[in-house]
Amino acid sequence: MSAALPATLLASINQDRLWQRHADMAAHGAIPGPRPDRAGVNRACFTAEDIAARQMLVGWATARGFEVSQDAIANLYIRRRGTESSRAPIVTGSHMDTQPRGGRFDGIYGVLAGFEVLEALEDAGIATVAPVEVVAWTNEEGGRFAPGTMGSMVFAGQKSVEAFAEVRDTSGVRFADALAATLAATPAPITRPLPGVVGGYVEAHIEQGPRLEAAGARIGVVTGIQGMRWFEVDITGETAHAGTCPVGQRRDALRSAHAVVSALYDVTRDPEDTLRFTIGRFLVDPGSPNTVPNRVHFTIDMRHPDKATLDRLADAIPATITAAVAPCTATVRVTNASAPMVFDQQVVDRVEAATKALGLPYLVMPSGAGHDAGYVARLAPAGMIFIPCERGVSHNEAEFATPQDLTNGTRVLAATLLAMAGVV
């Protein structure tokens, strides 16, 4: 696919404005970082900081004459009208909530890049056929109310709002109550239907990984979202006195867990380094230096873009654990599973064409992380645009992307959205 670049639109994209918007948003939930220009953000879903960020976005949108609205799970929409009001909107966006020690780019970049496109369209006086919308999805991170991606999940009709009503945060606050307070505090009418209506979707996001930087690429043309399988493993042995019980007579849960992890590392070794295999939580009880542990609990996070490979490797996990755990015992359960998502080829092609036309070096790659785009893709053709982030660091105060990369991604987004929405 080749693309004639929309020169007037691209010329209207304002790097300084885009950077300043990031700084303004980062004030809501600002936390110290490793140095002054690497400060972080802690802005959990439906907190005062999240509400303030929503209000700020609504204020900017209203000032530019865009239409604002919400749906029943507080997904927030900003619409610039098209010439055919009956056309389903071409949507872009991402989320505004962060991890507890998050950065200034994860999520919010996709919202602000989209908003910059709306402003640039306005500044350039370009009319689109379909409406172009920016959406801020509710609770992508899931750090306060689990699970994450609630907003896009409900938008896509995979869950009802009511299904999450009784989810509570660690302080005991109900999701339904925090939602009602957020809806009431946001000056936008609750008029949008659920499931949602969307003609096409493109989401800009930092990569949250090191591949673009390592390759010297400035854009990631995202082909899909890799599949994921999560496990929880519990290993049970028996406590014993570290001084008195011979090693050979123990049922040491940590020693068995060690043998299990060795076996898991062996079966998941991937010379191509495509499989992501992570043990992120690993708890040992009772945790006393002179007591042989009787319990280990650990998690497995496996991801791969190819369904057959993921299924084959993940299906082997329980038997691998069972075979290695003697003299202890193990239980294994799957706590999360998603098949690889392949984005619409036409959207992927449009993103690649725009990137090529802009002369930006790029990688064609799957997304390692899950994103709201994975749910929206169930309703309409969808895709994503990645930009590099420093050293691949994300979910960390030190998260950083350069103003130039933010602008590059926004320019690719603008060209792609314009092609999808149609110029009058």
Added chain:
Amino acid sequence: MSAALPATLLASINQDRLWQRHADMAAHGAIPGPRPDRAGVNRACFTAEDIAARQMLVGWATARGFEVSQDAIANLYIRRRGTESSRAPIVTGSHMDTQPRGGRFDGIYGVLAGFEVLEALEDAGIATVAPVEVVAWTNEEGGRFAPGTMGSMVFAGQKSVEAFAEVRDTSGVRFADALAATLAATPAPITRPLPGVVGGYVEAHIEQGPRLEAAGARIGVVTGIQGMRWFEVDITGETAHAGTCPVGQRRDALRSAHAVVSALYDVTRDPEDTLRFTIGRFLVDPGSPNTVPNRVHFTIDMRHPDKATLDRLADAIPATITAAVAPCTATVRVTNASAPMVFDQQVVDRVEAATKALGLPYLVMPSGAGHDAGYVARLAPAGMIFIPCERGVSHNEAEFATPQDLTNGTRVLAATLLAMAGVV
């Protein structure tokens, strides 16, 4: 060494009385166990429960006409006079405090077995040359105020009471304040000197391990206390997103810790199964399922009865860790070290002779756990007597020893103490 058994003394040892005393003491700090006859005890040092236990013991002693006294760290002494009051006392005893989820035998058995010997001496009308004393050492467990074995450490002149004054429990209570309250609440004069005076020492204790039961032995003739080396290891890597960061580009602290532990298991493999090697605490940060860990902290507890072997193996630990930890980094520090303690051969021989004379099957063995006897042995000839405990379970509500084994151990103790104190 052969022994003429003191028949009248042994006949006076009263199994029912001894068992009832255990039940009475277990009321102070009683906690539920896995079944009614396996209830546990939570009696931390200087708590109301510990004070009540001390008061109960003083009451029993006073009723029998024994002399009670304390020293400045609240070690509690019960003396039955000898015919030569100038002779240093022959001492037995152990501790009355327990682990938070402790049992009804660890420590208190040594105190009650000693008290049973005093009562049996009284009942049998036997006069000893040297005084015979029972001591209840303060804070052997160290669960509330760290470290443990404070009482015997101070008795042996290894530390001053003042050295522990500012130690605080998790509620912020100072050791010195809890000590003062305990001394005031215990009806026994604070007249004993520190360091203490002792002519010889024998301590009865449950094995807290499975060896006697496995061997069908009823008595452990304890030759010493194995040496110990504790380490704390910190491994530092870098967090990364579990979905986006290729495994080959990670500095995964858990993966490095796994390689380190493999290397440690290799170098500490002992075909004779004499070395005790335990990783009891193992903490992984940040502990999120989809974040590559950046930090692992773990402890090593190594013990061996032979000094040269322990030194050789323990000295190899830091280099073993450093060699295996790439691409992460590690720091290793020794947090505790004690050389193997070898008990006085004459005391060991006396215990063995008494056991043989009673016709009890026995093992000659080092103690796997540390005990107050390890400190008292610095002042005078000392030894220990072990009895089996069910399945080796200790520091656990389910801890159990049979009335017959309690009695067997007390009979060996009585014969040993009498031989050491001398019969008039």
